[in-house]
Amino acid sequence: xxxxxxxxxxxxxxxxxxxxxxxxxxxxxxxxxxxxxxxxxxxxxxxxxxxxxxxxxxxxxxxxxxxxxxxxxxxxxxxxxxxxxxxxxxxxxxxxxxxxxxxxxxxxxxxxxxxxxxxxxxxxxxxxxxxxxxxxxxxxxxxxxxxxxxxxxxxxxxxxxxxxxxxxxxxxxxxxxxxxxxxxxxxxxxxxxxxxxxxxxxxxxxxxxxxxxxxxxxxxxxxxxxxxxxxxxxxxxxxxxxxxxxxxxxxxxxxxxxxxxxxxxxxxxxxxxxxxxxxxxxxxxxxxxxxxxxxxxxxxxxxxxxxxxxxxxxxxxxxxxxxxxxxxxxxxxxxxxxxxxxxxxxxxxxxxxxxxxxxxxxxxxxxxxxxxxxxxxxxxxxxxxxxxxxxxxxxxxxxxxxxxxxxxxxxxxxxxxxxxxxxxxxxxxxxxxxxxxxxxxxxxxxxxxxxxxxxxxxxxxxxxxxxxxxxxxxxxxxxxxxxxxxxxxxxxxxxxxxxxxxxxxxxxxx
Amino acid sequence: xxxxxxxxxxxxxxxxxxxxxxxxxxxxxxxxxxxxxxxxxxxxxxxxxxxxxxxxxxxxxxxxxxxxxxxxxxxxxxxxxxxxxxxxxxxxxxxxxxxxxxxxxxxxxxxxxxxxxxxxxxxxxxxxxxxxxxxxxxxxxxxxxxxxxxxxxxxxxxxxxxxxxxxxxxxxxxxxxxxxxxxxxxxxxxxxxxxxxxxxxxxxxxxxxxxxxxxxxxxxxxxxxxxxxxxxxxxxxxxxxxxxxxxxxxxxxxxxxxxxxxxxxxxxxxxxxxxxxxxxxxxxxxxxxxxxxxxxxxxxxxxxxxxxxxxxxxxxxxxxxxxxxxxxxxxxxxxxxxxxxxxxxxxxxxxxxxxxxxxxxxxxxxxxxxxxxxxxxxxxxxxxxxxx
Ligand SMILES: Cc1cc2nc3c(=O)[nH]c(=O)nc-3n(C[C@H](O)[C@H](O)[C@H](O)COP(=O)(O)OP(=O)(O)OC[C@H]3O[C@@H](n4cnc5c(N)ncnc54)[C@H](O)[C@@H]3O)c2cc1C
Ligand SMILES: Cc1cc2nc3c(=O)[nH]c(=O)nc-3n(C[C@H](O)[C@H](O)[C@H](O)COP(=O)(O)OP(=O)(O)OC[C@H]3O[C@@H](n4cnc5c(N)ncnc54)[C@H](O)[C@@H]3O)c2cc1C
Numbered sequence: 001x002x003x004x005x006x007x008x009x010x011x012x013x014x015x016x017x018x019x020x021x022x023x024x025x026x027x028x029x030x031x032x033x034x035x036x037x038x039x040x041x042x043x044x045x046x047x048x049x050x051x052x053x054x055x056x057x058x059x060x061x062x063x064x065x066x067x068x069x070x071x072x073x074x075x076x077x078x079x080x081x082x083x084x085x086x087x088x089x090x091x092x093x094x095x096x097x098x099x100x101x102x103x104x105x106x107x108x109x110x111x112x113x114x115x116x117x118x119x120x121x122x123x124x125x126x127x128x129x130x131x132x133x134x135x136x137x138x139x140x141x142x143x144x145x146x147x148x149x150x151x152x153x154x155x156x157x158x159x160x161x162x163x164x165x166x167x168x169x170x171x172x173x174x175x176x177x178x179x180x181x182x183x184x185x186x187x188x189x190x191x192x193x194x195x196x197x198x199x200x201x202x203x204x205x206x207x208x209x210x211x212x213x214x215x216x217x218x219x220x221x222x223x224x225x226x227x228x229x230x231x232x233x234x235x236x237x238x239x240x241x242x243x244x245x246x247x248x249x250x251x252x253x254x255x256x257x258x259x260x261x262x263x264x265x266x267x268x269x270x271x272x273x274x275x276x277x278x279x280x281x282x283x284x285x286x287x288x289x290x291x292x293x294x295x296x297x298x299x300x301x302x303x304x305x306x307x308x309x310x311x312x313x314x315x316x317x318x319x320x321x322x323x324x325x326x327x328x329x330x331x332x333x334x335x336x337x338x339x340x341x342x343x344x345x346x347x348x349x350x351x352x353x354x355x356x357x358x359x360x361x362x363x364x365x366x367x368x369x370x371x372x373x374x375x376x377x378x379x380x381x382x383x384x385x386x387x388x389x390x391x392x393x394x395x396x397x398x399x400x401x402x403x404x405x406x407x408x409x410x411x412x413x414x415x416x417x418x419x420x421x422x423x424x425x426x427x428x429x430x431x432x433x434x435x436x437x438x439x440x441x442x443x444x445x446x447x448x449x450x451x452x453x454x455x456x457x458x459x460x461x462x463x464x465x466x467x468x469x470x471x472x473x474x475x476x477x478x479x480x481x482x483x484x485x486x487x488x489x490x491x492x493x494x495x496x497x498x499x500x501x502x503x504x505x506x507x508x509x510x
Numbered sequence: 511x512x513x514x515x516x517x518x519x520x521x522x523x524x525x526x527x528x529x530x531x532x533x534x535x536x537x538x539x540x541x542x543x544x545x546x547x548x549x550x551x552x553x554x555x556x557x558x559x560x561x562x563x564x565x566x567x568x569x570x571x572x573x574x575x576x577x578x579x580x581x582x583x584x585x586x587x588x589x590x591x592x593x594x595x596x597x598x599x600x601x602x603x604x605x606x607x608x609x610x611x612x613x614x615x616x617x618x619x620x621x622x623x624x625x626x627x628x629x630x631x632x633x634x635x636x637x638x639x640x641x642x643x644x645x646x647x648x649x650x651x652x653x654x655x656x657x658x659x660x661x662x663x664x665x666x667x668x669x670x671x672x673x674x675x676x677x678x679x680x681x682x683x684x685x686x687x688x689x690x691x692x693x694x695x696x697x698x699x700x701x702x703x704x705x706x707x708x709x710x711x712x713x714x715x716x717x718x719x720x721x722x723x724x725x726x727x728x729x730x731x732x733x734x735x736x737x738x739x740x741x742x743x744x745x746x747x748x749x750x751x752x753x754x755x756x757x758x759x760x761x762x763x764x765x766x767x768x769x770x771x772x773x774x775x776x777x778x779x780x781x782x783x784x785x786x787x788x789x790x791x792x793x794x795x796x797x798x799x800x801x802x803x804x805x806x807x808x809x810x811x812x813x814x815x816x817x818x819x820x821x822x823x824x825x826x827x828x829x830x831x832x833x834x835x836x837x838x839x840x841x842x843x844x845x846x847x848x849x850x851x852x853x854x855x856x857x858x859x860x861x862x863x864x865x866x867x868x869x870x871x872x873x874x875x876x877x878x879x880x881x882x883x884x885x886x887x888x889x890x891x892x893x894x895x896x897x898x
Binding site: 487 | 660677739741756769771772783785786789791796798813824845894
């Protein structure tokens with residue numbers, strides 16, 4: 001098996017900076033990014049919420065590879081520094097020995113492109129996997145045209161394959177405002193920016209410029225529904241909300257649009273960190289579960305470093321990519337130092353020009369805003385909106401812990417059970433709820449519903465969302481066709497030694 | 511915790527503990543179930559859900575047959591769905607060696623009065639559309655089936671509570687108080703619970719639990735893996751075994767298949783064992799795509815692992831300790847899901863009457879009287895040393 005001294009996962013601002021910094025320090029660096037993702041995977045809303053709003057270009061793999069490579073100066077710089085850049089390659093698994101798993105002769109990553117998968121070893125790993133779109137259910141978000149900010153960014157900027165023409169943006173923080181800005185710059189109309197809060201949270205200059213260009217802002221509003229007759233969004237109904245997030249009847253506004261962009265928040269992509277057993281903690285101001293890390297971006301696992309959005313995202317970072325870049329450079333230096341490529345003194349010296357304040361930026365908690373959104377959307381859209389669009393689990397079914405609908409289960413006893421009664425037995429646990437309702441078990445691997453489920457559990461059971469344990473992550477962290485995941489080369493010995501369910505007792509008892 | 515006592519305290523809310531709890535509560539006993547995690551958080555909510563007549567271990571057949579009878583009416587009885595379906599179990603052969611095994615298994619089944627029919631490749635293709643052309647033949651057990659393990663454990667837990675049973679999740683058993691020859695109470699992270707009778711249903715922690723009362727029971731933990739594909743349209747409702755895998759298509763459409771090497775592990779009394787997957791899932795994926803070539807493009811979306819409890823002769827242990835004489839040990843030996851209703855019934859009978867309807871003669875502890883403390887090393891069942 002191939003072994004690399006340093007693997008960086010994620011070729012965004014932070015990962016590219018990390019790779020470049022480490023390469024400059026003399027380390028042989030491999031930089032891996034999943035983009036462009038195969039069209040079939042993008043269609044499943046993986047890794048971002050693409051909402052089917054992409055053009056046929058996405059099917060042209062060569063073209064996409066070209067565009068993704070060209071879209072990023074940081075990647076070009078990394079290449080120039082000698083970094084081995086592998087695009088169109090996802091890391092679907094990270095394996096390392098633990099108490100009950102001791103077979104590996106070193107930590108390994110599972111990699112795959114659109115055709116095959118393979119394993120590699122590494123000495124040091126920098127995870128710069130970014131963040132994903134926060135999903136919050138609204139009526140009609142399962143129609144084509146409901147997208148997320150990062151998904152839209154990727155389609156517009158990296159792939160140049162956005163099929164949106166007229167967009168309503170949900171969220172008036174920097175994330176929402178920047179998405180609107182980018183859309184306008186790409187010739188996409190922005191019909192409205194909506195937010196449940198009564199004032200614009202995002203940057204004033206950005207907002208003023210958008211308003212000057214005629215973009216309407218609807219504060220204290222929510223989305224009642226997105227409507228479309230043929231599976232595609234055609235219009236969006238907004239409604240004003242009162243101080244209790246309740247919709248005010250008679251204030252509905254119908255807005256023609258083919259795209260609704262959820263730009264309410266981003267959630268750090270910690271799935272590989274979770275597989276590796278890195279310590280995670282809940283930090284509302286940073287988007288949810290984030291890795292514990294020191295000021296050299298080292299995680300609790302000696303060989304693993306983090307940088308950028310995955311280490312914690314706040315909306316200040318949307319306007320200031322220096323934060324992610326600096327974190328990347330730090331991680332690159334730290335990894336180089338731990339590999340012995342440079343000494344501690346040199347690492348410190350190189351670190352000197354990285355602004356300290358850019359590394360540790362203060363942030364405000366976001367969950368109260370997310371919770372108001374959720375509450376307003378559920379109240380406006382009704383209990384039958386899908387929390388989990390993949391498995392079609394509605395809000396009401398989640399609250400009632402309803403057995404999967406296809407079982408057509410009706411029994412008096414079952415109807416006495418719900419999230420609240422479950423919480424009487426033990427603290428709410430997303431994994432338990434997932435098992436009972438199938439929420440989070442679908443194609444998108446829970447990307448679109450994890451946070452909502454935690455928020456709904458917290459709300460229903462009167463707990464702080466920070467106390468709801470993380471819904472577990474398992475490999476492969478990207479959906480991979482059997483024929484991609486399987487090893488093409490399989491040692492003859494594997495087949496020979498492949499047991500039946502344990503070996504027959506005659507044999508083991510000797 | 512306001513509770514200070516119960517007729518029976520059951521350690522472990524896995525399927526063995528919960529089924530026993532249910533039948534005891536149904537018989538009017540005041541029962542407390544304690545688990546360090548959530549209901550079925552370990553093997554009982556992580557298994558393949560296969561239900562069979564256990565022809566591999568003939569001594570288990572009566573118990574497995576009894577279990578299947580109980581499964582048939584569980585949903586109705588419990589009031590919660592288990593997703594049990596009984597369309598049979600099909601073992602297919604892809605090699606000549608497999609074929610030989612099927613014939614001898616068929617003979618064994620017939621000897622024990624079970625229904626088992628050899629089926630040819632064309633019959634198999636009707637039963638499992640899209641199965642590989644490499645199929646040589648199969649053995650069909652009409653009585654086999656499968657169920658959803660996660661719904662099943664919760665169904666038993668809720669039905670138990672509906673009968674007045676008390677369930678304490680996230681509560682760790684840390685000690686057991688013995689006075690003379692009897693357990694007096696179970697110590698937990700939430701306080702002591704006085705008990706007239708204790709059932710140790712701690713799965714892979716079984717041996718650690720009995721050690722607390724000075725008794726040696728041979729149970730070795732092992733980690734095993736399984737994977738799930740995205741949902742696909744209904745293909746088959748039969749429990750399928752072949753090409754080194756076992757599995758089923760769940761009602762949700764997902765294909766759930768497991769198999770391959772297990773890894774011996776150590777567990778700790780008070781903490782959850784870690785349960786990582788390994789690159790083995792690639793080899794499982796390969797075997798699944800070989801078995802069902804029509805599904806080669808179907809994505810795998812999840813995998814997981816569980817820690818099973820393995821007994822030297824691969825059969826359950828259901829017995830009352832000699833001393834302390836009010837402690838019942840129950841552990842299933844890595845195929846405890848399918849037989850669970852019968853296990854629970856047997857444990858309940860043992861607690862209530864000191865004897866059982868179902869023949870558990872082969873599951874007594876006496877069969878290990880010769881086994882010394884180094885048995886795991888002798889069998890090669892110790893984990894390999896850590897190398898990080
Ligand atoms: C509205 C909006 C505007 C933006 N504008 C800009 C901009 O002008 N310039 C800019 O550079 N960025 C922009 N971004 C991106 C954003 O600012 C990033 O969040 C930020 O740059 C942080 O970068 P990062 O390197 O931490 O993460 P990202 O840039 O998100 O990079 C992470 C990368 O890792 C990949 N990845 C994650 N997991 C895996 C895996 N398992 N296997 C393989 N690859 C994986 C992701 O697909 C992604 O490509 C914008 C985003 C939004 C939403
Ligand atoms: C991947 C996989 C596939 C399988 N497939 C099948 C199959 O298809 N068919 C089949 O019949 N069987 C199958 N099995 C085996 C089956 O799941 C187990 O035999 C069965 O679940 C054992 O149940 P149990 O209740 O005895 O143990 P467990 O489920 O392990 O439950 C024991 C419980 O005790 C608790 N506990 C332990 N220590 C303490 C303590 N100190 N304090 C409090 N609580 C404690 C644990 O938290 C746990 O919940 C499979 C297992 C796995 C992992």
